[in-house]
Amino acid sequence: MKVFKSIIKWIVVAFFASTILAVVALRFLPVYFTPLMFIRCCEQMGEGKSLKLKHHWVPLEEISSSLPQAVMASEDAKFLQHHGFDFQAIEKAAERNSKHPEKRKLGASTISQQTAKNVFLWPGRSWVRKGFEVYFTGLIELMWSKQRIMEVYLNSIEMGDGIYGADAVAEEHFNTQAQHLSKVQCALIAATLPNPRKFSSKHPSAYMLKRQARILREMRYVTPLPKEGEDVKINKKK
Numbered sequence: 001m002k003v004f005k006s007i008i009k010w011i012v013v014a015f016f017a018s019t020i021l022a023v024v025a026l027r028f029l030p031v032y033f034t035p036l037m038f039i040r041c042c043e044q045m046g047e048g049k050s051l052k053l054k055h056h057w058v059p060l061e062e063i064s065s066s067l068p069q070a071v072m073a074s075e076d077a078k079f080l081q082h083h084g085f086d087f088q089a090i091e092k093a094a095e096r097n098s099k100h101p102e103k104r105k106l107g108a109s110t111i112s113q114q115t116a117k118n119v120f121l122w123p124g125r126s127w128v129r130k131g132f133e134v135y136f137t138g139l140i141e142l143m144w145s146k147q148r149i150m151e152v153y154l155n156s157i158e159m160g161d162g163i164y165g166a167d168a169v170a171e172e173h174f175n176t177q178a179q180h181l182s183k184v185q186c187a188l189i190a191a192t193l194p195n196p197r198k199f200s201s202k203h204p205s206a207y208m209l210k211r212q213a214r215i216l217r218e219m220r221y222v223t224p225l226p227k228e229g230e231d232v233k234i235n236k237k238k
Contacts, residue, residue, distance in 0.1 A: 052162030
């Protein structure tokens with residue numbers, strides 16, 4: 001029994017030490033690959049498709065400033081205010097899901113949660129994965145700046161079939177670079193994020209164009225992402 005307890009203790013110590021070290025390291029190092037990228041490649045091989053993995057890491061300064069605004073307007077309007085979790089959004093989502101169980105489940109994941117999931121975890125809805133997501137979200141909020149979280153998010157998020165990150169989608173869908181994306185293009189990219197494999201920013205449907213227009217309106221009230229070290233001045237809706 002003592003040996004068993006000792007093994008468990010060292011497993012726990014190794015887990016916390018390795019995960020904290022990984023989060024600290026990725027505060028500074030580019031994230032070139034994520035678990036989801038490997039999973040998608042395995043799915044492609046399993047379906048007999050040719051491998052497609054388009055991903056170019058670029059620093060935040062080389063991404064259009066409109067893209068952080070667009071994804072905040074679409075995914076997480078309180079990104080600059082919360083510490084990883086939007087409890088008001090979680091409460092609203094839980095209430096809506098309980099009242100309308102027949103409809104598609106409404107999520108309330110913040111950009112920080114999505115970044116933690118993309119970089120450290122696997123897709124899924126199990127309670128185990130969700131528990132790890134909470135843990136890693138807390139770590140990156142503690143150890144990374146909001147700018148770093150956004151930088152990693154915009155470089156690792158799935159933005160199409162086999163397409164990951166702002167620069168890859170800019171090249172594949174708009175024949176440009178991430179830094180040259182227009183405000184309209186950024187809003188269209190953000191409009192795909194609920195399901196980028198279903199919704200395309202290259203061939204947008206009428207529904208996508210409607211979402212794009214809404215995001216463009218919301219962007220007027222979203223505070224631009226400040227540069228590292230700058231104070232955050234929250235825009236108020238009028």
